[in-house]
Amino acid sequence: MSSPRIDVSIEHRDAPxxxxxxxxxxxxxxxxxxxxxxxxxxxxxxPHCGHHFPMKARARIASLVDDGAFVxxxxxxxxxxxxGFFDLRPYPERLAEAELxxxxxxxxxxGQARIDGTACELSVMDFSFMGGSMGSAVGxxxxxxxxxxxxxxxxxxxxxxxGGARMQEGILALMQLPKTVAAVEDLKDSGGALISVxxxxxxxxVLASFASLGDIVLAEPNALMSFAGPRxxxxxxxxxxxxxxGLSESNYRFGHIDRVVPRPELRSxxxxxxxxxxxxxx
Amino acid sequence: MATEHExxxxxxxxxxxTLKLLGGARLSAEVEKLQxxxxxxxxxxxxEDIWRSVELARHQDRPYTLDYVERLLDDWFELHxxxxxxxxxxxxxxxxxxxxxxxAVVGQQKGRDIKDRIDRNFGSAHPEGYRKAMRxxxxxxxHDFPLITLVDTPGAYPGVAAEQHGxxxxxxxxxxxxxxxxxxxxxxxxxxxxxxxASALALTDRVLMQEHAIxxxxxxxxxxxxxxxxxxxxxxxxxxxKPDALHCLELGVVDAIVPEPEGGAHNDPDEAGRLLGxxxxxxxxxxxxVPGDELKRRRRARFRSLGVFA
Numbered sequence: 001m002s003s004p005r006i007d008v009s010i011e012h013r014d015a016p017x018x019x020x021x022x023x024x025x026x027x028x029x030x031x032x033x034x035x036x037x038x039x040x041x042x043x044x045x046x047p048h049c050g051h052h053f054p055m056k057a058r059a060r061i062a063s064l065v066d067d068g069a070f071v072x073x074x075x076x077x078x079x080x081x082x083x084g085f086f087d088l089r090p091y092p093e094r095l096a097e098a099e100l101x102x103x104x105x106x107x108x109x110x111g112q113a114r115i116d117g118t119a120c121e122l123s124v125m126d127f128s129f130m131g132g133s134m135g136s137a138v139g140x141x142x143x144x145x146x147x148x149x150x151x152x153x154x155x156x157x158x159x160x161x162x163g164g165a166r167m168q169e170g171i172l173a174l175m176q177l178p179k180t181v182a183a184v185e186d187l188k189d190s191g192g193a194l195i196s197v198x199x200x201x202x203x204x205x206v207l208a209s210f211a212s213l214g215d216i217v218l219a220e221p222n223a224l225m226s227f228a229g230p231r232x233x234x235x236x237x238x239x240x241x242x243x244x245x246g247l248s249e250s251n252y253r254f255g256h257i258d259r260v261v262p263r264p265e266l267r268s269x270x271x272x273x274x275x276x277x278x279x280x281x282x
Numbered sequence: 283m284a285t286e287h288e289x290x291x292x293x294x295x296x297x298x299x300t301l302k303l304l305g306g307a308r309l310s311a312e313v314e315k316l317q318x319x320x321x322x323x324x325x326x327x328x329x330e331d332i333w334r335s336v337e338l339a340r341h342q343d344r345p346y347t348l349d350y351v352e353r354l355l356d357d358w359f360e361l362h363x364x365x366x367x368x369x370x371x372x373x374x375x376x377x378x379x380x381x382x383x384x385x386a387v388v389g390q391q392k393g394r395d396i397k398d399r400i401d402r403n404f405g406s407a408h409p410e411g412y413r414k415a416m417r418x419x420x421x422x423x424x425h426d427f428p429l430i431t432l433v434d435t436p437g438a439y440p441g442v443a444a445e446q447h448g449x450x451x452x453x454x455x456x457x458x459x460x461x462x463x464x465x466x467x468x469x470x471x472x473x474x475x476x477x478x479x480a481s482a483l484a485l486t487d488r489v490l491m492q493e494h495a496i497x498x499x500x501x502x503x504x505x506x507x508x509x510x511x512x513x514x515x516x517x518x519x520x521x522x523x524k525p526d527a528l529h530c531l532e533l534g535v536v537d538a539i540v541p542e543p544e545g546g547a548h549n550d551p552d553e554a555g556r557l558l559g560x561x562x563x564x565x566x567x568x569x570x571x572v573p574g575d576e577l578k579r580r581r582r583a584r585f586r587s588l589g590v591f592a
Contacts, residue, residue, distance in 0.1 A: 082533065082590040085522055087509040136589030143586055165477075165499045167509065170523035171535050174499040175588040177478055178485040181457040182582040205499075207450035208438075208478040213458055227450035227478070228440030232504075237441050246445055256448050 027051050043263045052220050052263055054200060056102070057109045057126035060159055064267050065122065069114035074144050078105055079137040083170050091168040094130060102129045106137045107162070110145040112152070116271035118278055121149035124159045127201070132162035134206055135169040139176030142210060143183035150190035155277045157270060159197045160211040163229075164204020177209040184213050193277040195270065198225045198248060198257065216273055217257045219248035220266070225257075327528055329521035336502060336520050338494035339473050343548035345555065346405075347374055347389035347432040350472065353555035354562070355380050355387065361418055367447070370411030372403045372439070375418040377427060381563055386422035388415045388483060389432030392473070405474070406439035409452035412482055416459050426574075428466040428566050431483040436501060438479030453482040460485035461582055464574030468565045470540060470558060471495040472547075475525075487581050488565045491527045491536040492558070494546050498525035534588060538565075 026033045030049040034042075043063050044053040055063070061070055078095075085091040099105060107129035113122040123145040125132045142158070149156040165173040184194055196214025198207075201224035208227055211217075219225055226233075226246030234241055244250040248260050261269050338344070351358055355378035363369040375388045390407060393399030422429045438449055460467065460483075467486035475484070475497030491497060500508075502516035505523060530536045540561045547554035569577060 078592045080590045080592050083524055087522060137591040139589050140591050167500055167505050170499055171497055171530055172533055172589055174481055175535055177481050178457055178585040179588050182461045182585045185458055185461040186582060205478055208453040212451040212454035226445045233440045239442050241442060254446050256451055
């Protein structure tokens with residue numbers, strides 16, 4: 001029936017490919033196992049081998065901002081179901097489930113923040129909410145973060161972790177690429193800066209839009225950062241993939257990012273940049 | 283039943299008329315013909331018809347970008363290379379005369395026979411292709427040439443070299459450049475509008491779409507493979523995410539539908555070219571009356587309004 005075609009899927013996959021199902025707190029690289037509070041204290045970096053575990057949006061924000069210096073915006077924004085999408089289950093059911101699982105209303109949290117004394121706007125994605133996929137609500141939140149940063153004349157710090165556009169919203173999900181890019185251009189026209197931090201994994205539509213457009217682009221070690229995921233590339237081309245295919249280190253070598261920053265150094269690195277970009281008098 | 287259906291059709295047509303006025307895109311001069319087309323479409327958006335659009339959009343005889351260039355432009359001068367690394371044949375770009383003015387045209391190009399298809403990489407561009415597109419867009423912006431883009435790609439190419447050369451960043455920057463242009467820009471989806479590789483050429487003042495083209499976030503096969511875990515369920519996936527022209531119009535993603543000859547553009551490429559040319563001509567005439575910075579402002583506002591949320 002269906003002829004074999006080039007599969008250009010750039011969409012979210014379930015997980016950053018675990019070879020076998022391990023407990024989420026077991027290090028996939030060295031098999032060390034930790035309690036939640038141990039990992040929390042270590043910024044979700046394996047104290048033994050340095051592997052970076054995925055970090056939830058709330059934990060990420062806490063790790064970056066000054067004590068109590070985060071005021072969330074657009075917290076009530078929720079996805080709708082414009083297509084009445086139904087695959088194996090209805091889309092609204094998946095949304096409700098994701099909200100229960102993560103305690104988040106969407107795959108992105110935005111708000112006003114202060115980092116080491118410097119004011120900024122913050123947008124942080126959470127991969128555990130439907131693979132961090134970008135639908136209308138994520139696109140709108142990011143756009144509002146751009147506007148909020150522009151209005152207050154502060155830089156926007158974006159931390160992305162996403163499998164790409166959210167298929168369940170069809171073409172409107174794709175339209176979040178031009179939408180977020182237009183918002184970034186408005187921010188840049190206002191004199192505002194965008195600092196983009198790529199966390200594992202950032203693929204598909206998010207990489208192909210705002211995440212790549214930072215005045216500065218940083219990435220965490222070993223983060224997958226590719227337009228098409230390794231499986232899609234493998235299936236389409238039958239090429240042997242390099243061991244470091246699409247990883248941040250490889251992207252650094254090819255000139256796509258400014259720096260690979262280990263998580264324990266991220267806060268001080270970002271704080272320095274924010275000070276360098278801050279308008280005089282702030 | 284019949285009455286209900288009729289109401290549905292009327293409601294849709296009424297919506298289309300308002301959209302048309304709001305968008306300001308006057309479609310074809312042959313309004314009646316268009317309405318007949320739209321009525322037919324409105325009556326026909328069953329799952330079967332969505333799949334028919336998928337098949338027609340990919341039809342091997344469907345006119346491609348250069349088929350339209352040949353019919354619509356005089357004195358076409360194709361430009362080659364990204365001035366950095368390569369000339370990607372999956373994207374064609376150039377300048378020529380359209381209706382007495384110089385315009386720039388950029389679009390994906392598929393191949394006809396097997397050799398040609400491989401040369402064009404089945405219309406799937408590498409980053410070099412998007413960089414070539416950007417170079418020509420900048421040229422157009424500098425010289426005040428209106429930009430016409432023709433979108434026809436299954437998607438940007440997913441390969442090792444494409445990733446190493448920065449596929450994601452190239453697509454992002456192509457979007458960004460189009461959001462900065464201060465010239466009239468119009469895109470038409472003429473076949474497959476596949477994902478970010480397609481929207482990278484379609485951040486324009488007006489987005490047109492041929493009647494049987496598709497525009498989607500992912501290929502039906504890709505969606506089926508992920509959500510149904512079976513690429514064979516492509517038909518089901520297409521019915522679920524609705525990539526057809528009428529749904530795109532209803533969602534405000536495209537501004538107008540360009541009618542095709544009976545049975546699809548491949549049945550009469552000359553007539554398909556004439557209909558496309560007419561829509562592009564009217565759209566450009568309308569846009570040329572607006573100052574460049576105002577076009578840019580409205581273009582960004584248009585895309586920033588897309589999405590459904592609560």
